Amino acid sequence: MSVPVIAIDGPSASGKGAVAHLVADALGFHCLESGALYRLVALAGPQDPERTAKDMDVAFRDRRIFLSGQDVTDKLRAEEVGVKASAIAQRPGLRQTLLHRQRAFRQPPGLVAEGRDMGSVVFPDAVLKVFLTAAAEVRAQRRYKQLIDKGIDANLHALSRDLEQRDARDAARKVAPLAPAPDALLLDTSEKTLDEVVGVILGWCRERELGGRRA
Ligand code: DC
Numbered sequence: 001m002s003v004p005v006i007a008i009d010g011p012s013a014s015g016k017g018a019v020a021h022l023v024a025d026a027l028g029f030h031c032l033e034s035g036a037l038y039r040l041v042a043l044a045g046p047q048d049p050e051r052t053a054k055d056m057d058v059a060f061r062d063r064r065i066f067l068s069g070q071d072v073t074d075k076l077r078a079e080e081v082g083v084k085a086s087a088i089a090q091r092p093g094l095r096q097t098l099l100h101r102q103r104a105f106r107q108p109p110g111l112v113a114e115g116r117d118m119g120s121v122v123f124p125d126a127v128l129k130v131f132l133t134a135a136a137e138v139r140a141q142r143r144y145k146q147l148i149d150k151g152i153d154a155n156l157h158a159l160s161r162d163l164e165q166r167d168a169r170d171a172a173r174k175v176a177p178l179a180p181a182p183d184a185l186l187l188d189t190s191e192k193t194l195d196e197v198v199g200v201i202l203g204w205c206r207e208r209e210l211g212g213r214r215a
Contacts, residue, residue, distance in 0.1 A: 004110040007119035010132035011167045013139035020114035022198045027211035032105040034115030037098050039076045042084035049088045053097040086166045090173045119181035131180035135190045
């Protein structure tokens with residue numbers, strides 16, 4: 001039997017990252033933050049994204065991300081890196097190159113993969129596909145709080161505009177646009193806490209008998 005994958009997709013600041021890690025921890029599964037790979041390319045070598053994607057030396061350890069041995073976790077979270085990542089993510093060649101890197105995360109006992117096209121393109125055979133949504137203003141507020149909590153200066157109005165532009169571009173691109181897979185379950189998180197969202201997804205996992213004792 002193949003290694004089970006849970007795909008969690010959705011727009012920027014829909015809460016995918018936090019949700020995916022908590023679901024993975026509860027199940028004892030690995031976790032792939034696919035946006036980090038696009039962000040790494042944006043940081044490491046946006047002049048030649050395909051080559052960078054092929055050659056970059058990346059390691060994920062204890063929730064930290066290393067590029068050529070250097071911890072770049074905090075740098076990657078910067079809003080401007082996200083904007084650059086969204087721009088280069090339109091390139092079919094780059095998406096193709098990153099496919100292999102993403103699929104290599106599929107290791108026993110299972111994987112929770114989050115991004116934009118996990119259920120539609122990268123892991124079309126995922127046993128559970130979730131598409132998270134949240135009202136635009138709720139997402140802007142969440143991202144604002146995240147940045148301020150980290151001591152990063154932020155402007156709510158500018159953030160809200162950037163998120164909207166980024167989502168419009170991610171949804172409009174020709175290759176692997178941001179869109180729910182036809183068999184994805186939609187979950188609106190606007191009025192739910194993080195724990196409630198994780199609870200709903202773990203319930204769907206139990207229905208599929210995923211995760212054994214820890215779920
Ligand atoms: O999830 P994130 O904000 O870290 O992603 C940054 C950008 O990378 C996002 O705006 C679009 C791109 N991306 C993508 O095209 N496909 C994915 N599976 C993940 C991210």
